[in-house]
Amino acid sequence: MYGKAAICLTFVILFLVSCSIYIGTVDLRSYFFPLLQSPPVLRSLCATGRPLRVYMYDLPRKFHVGMLDRRSSEEAAPVTMENLPPWPSSSGIKRQxxxxxxxxxxxxxxxxxxxxREAVRVSDPExxxxxFVPFFSSLSFNTHGHNMTDPETEIDRQLQVELLEFLQQSKDYQRSGGRDHVIPMTHPNAFRFLREQLNASILIVVDFGRYPKTMSSLRKDVVAPYVHVVDSFTDDDPLDPYESRATLLFFRGNTVRKDEGKIRVKLAKILAGSDxxxxEKSVATPKNIKMSTEGMRxxxxxxxxxxxxxxxxxxxxxxxxxxxxxxxxxKIELPYEDEIDYTEFSIFFSMKEALEPGYLVNHLRQFPKSRWVQMWKLLKNISRHYEFQYPPKKEDAVNMLWRQIKHKLPGVQLAVHRSRRLKVPDWWRRKR
Known part of the structure; x- marks a missing residue:
């Protein structure tokens, strides 16, 4: 009798757990996944298997590399690995x-x-x-005028209009409603005139600060890191890394910002007087970028x-x-956060905590040296994930982003399949 009761109870428990997993209330990965972590920060869900197959549209040069060199002709040969112009070393802050x-x-x-590689180009859209839509929307903003009254801004608008018309005429775009299209928009003002008309696509952004809540989300979009503008620290190997860094806390940049950025002025007053x-208030010039490099190191x-x-x-x-x-x-969004735990090498403070006099600095002064050294070692290990370079290298920023895009595709396919339920097939129309 007791045996039958135990079997029935086991069956009920297994049934309830199965239902919970199915509807998403229980995630067994949180129990077993830590055993699979190597290294501890990187937790890839899609690192194995074949590379992502990407079709890249062949757009005129004015939409991409033509903005790097305005003297280039639109009749020039298609962009290839051999003739790709390098990113200009004199671009300064535009590089980000x-x-x-x-x-x-x-x-x-x-x-x-x-x-x-995480992604390879295919010539057959099928x-x-x-x-991938190779429109340099951020560079277009930086190149063709920074405000609405600048006459060159009209060039940025016209490029957006032409691109949208091109996509809407594409059978591949029509087939999915643009859902499987990848469009970079990393500048907060990139594609600002017609952005909402491309909302169905996978957008590459650096955060959602300029996007309405009804538009972009982590469900479909990918958060990218800014491209760093200081030089990478490649020979950081002192005997005592903690003591070799004399400054406790460093900030150098513009203190006049909008929205949440207004906190910078307040922090300047709170942190003043600490040896x-x-x-320091600063603007991004080649000289100041070099000084920031030295200060951070x-x-x-x-x-x-x-x-x-x-x-x-x-x-x-x-x-x-x-x-x-x-x-x-x-409310910050961070790149690769489904793979990387930023709390393992960063410290977080709320706005309220940071504005409490003495709270932030006192916390840092009491921070254990051993824990800081662990974070420093981890930074040295994971910094390769934030390197943008050509040719690309395994596990660099580009490959990490393609993997993030791969993570989004199952949800994209689900949305595409569901949208097709509502469409009446042509053969059915003809039959009626």
Whole structure:
């Protein structure tokens, strides 16, 4: 009798657990996945299997590399691995919004084994998992006028109009409603005139600070890191890394920002007078970028308050400088967060905590040296995931982003399949 009762009870428990897993209330990965982590920060769900097959549209040069060199002719040969112009070394702060360039370059490059790549270009759209739209929307904003009254802004608007018309006439775009199309928009003002008309696509953004809640979300979009503008710290190997960095907390940048970025002015007053804190108002010039490079490399912690949007290039400058980021934000989105746990190498403060006099600095002064050294070592290990380079390398920023796109595709396919339920097939119309 007791045996039958035990069997029945076991069956009921298994049935309830199965139902919970099916509807998503129980996630067994949270119990078993820690056993599979190697290294501890990187947790890839789609790192194995064949590369993502990507079809890249062949757009006129004015939509992409033509903006790098306005003297180039639209009749020039198609962009290839051999004739791809390098990203200009004199671009300065524009480099931080160049994700679009590096993604395009990675698809042009064919000199790497497929098992080391997350995405490969295919020439047949029927064989593609995703479609890449090589429009440099961020560079277009930076190149064709920064405000609505600038006459050159009309060029940016016209490019957006032409691109939208091109996509709407594409059978591949029509088939999915654009859902399987990948479009970079990393500048907060990129594609600002017609952005909402491309909302169905997978957008590559740096955060959602300029996007309405009804438009973009982590469900379909990919958060990219800014491309760092300081030089990477490649020979960071002192005997005592903690003591070799004399400054406790470092910040150098513009203190006049919008929205949450207004906290920068308040922090300047709160942190003033601390001998071990360097908080300086600055603008991005080649000389100042070099000084920021030196300052981050000689500091234990680097402050990352919100800018005009929750994220900024400063966070990724800190990572490649192996300076432990101190993130002050209530709603920041971070790249690769389904694979990387930022709490393992960063410290987070709410806006309220950061504005409490003495709270932030006292916490950092009491931070255990051993724990800081662990974070420093981890920064050295994961900084490769924030490197944009050509040719691309395994596990660099470009490959990480393609893998993030791969993560979104099951949900994209689900949305495409559901949308087709409502469409009446042509043969049914003819039959009626």
């Amino acid at each position: 919004h160049s994700v679009e360039y590096w993604l395009m370059a990675s698809l042009l490059y064919d000199g790497q084994d497929e098992d080391e 064989k593609a998992d995703a479609f 071990d804190v360097h908080y 000689s500091s234990k912690f680097c402050l990352h308050p919100a800018g005009d949007t929750p994220s900024s290039c400063r966070l990724f400058d800190a990572i490649v400088s192996h300076c432990v980021p101190v993130i002050v934000s209530d």
